[in-house]
Amino acid sequence: MSIRCPICLDAFGGTCEELPRISQATALNCDQCGRFSVSGSLLATEAFNAMSEPLRAALSHRLRLAQNQSEFPVLTTTSFQDFLDSWKLTTPAEQIRNLIEIIGDHLVQTGVRLPRLTPAHCARIGSVNIQRIRQILDDAETGGWIRYRIHSGGVDRLDLTLTGWNEYEANKVGLRPGNYGFIAMKFGDPILEELCRDVIKPKLKAALNIDVVDLRDVSRAGVIDNLMREQIREAGFVLVDLTHDNYGAYWEAGYAEGLGKPVIYLCEQSKFDEFKTHFDTNHLTTVTWDRSDDEAFIAQLTATLKRSLGLFA
């Protein structure tokens, strides 16, 4: 059954289908936001129903970006509150990069120009409404990155210029932060594994709504070195634990530094106090951890990440 999407209100002219309920929650498939579920208690709250247009656009954008992750996005009063605490609008520069990526991906995958912008594309760009999309198209054309045709029914035949292709490729090789972090560390050390699993991943997710992945979260069939390179290239930042002076972790740090990624080094407190880390890295941003005080470690790591990524400034 078609309903009006409670998030985007079908702002870019799509439709929204109700799917079979998932454990008491309403499940929806929206042309703009993608697939997600909303709990009944959240649907009944004033804060949810009275969202402003920018807030709706930001949430729709976030849901759209979450579509390619393994988890089906679930909106509850808790996850919605996390969103309210951390949301921000996509900047015009980011919107233009998103537009270039959409057009470039389509051309690379199909060999032909993008026929038109769908509601899903509009959500991925991150603009507040259709007027802003028009402005972004205009700015991207004036900037010399894209070409398109305007007619009474809208815009079509979207294409990249040579300058646009250069920008597209620069973004693809990792000059642009993605929405997750990669952690490089020694595997098999129980203390470090526990820190990663019980503290770093859940706490950064709760504080910043950022997923932190390690190689094992993404390992699929294929050459592991290539997968790791891809994960680092696409990551928004890289955490590197140097407690064990792991060669692999140093290599991954160097690769990420070379790509211009924000790299934050981690080290167990007593090891850092006694031996420091390798001389090439010991003057770089290092957050030390001590399992007797996880709170202090996470507070410092969160603050460091916010500074490095310019988050919610």
Ligand SMILES: [Zn+2]
């Ligand atoms: Zn929607």
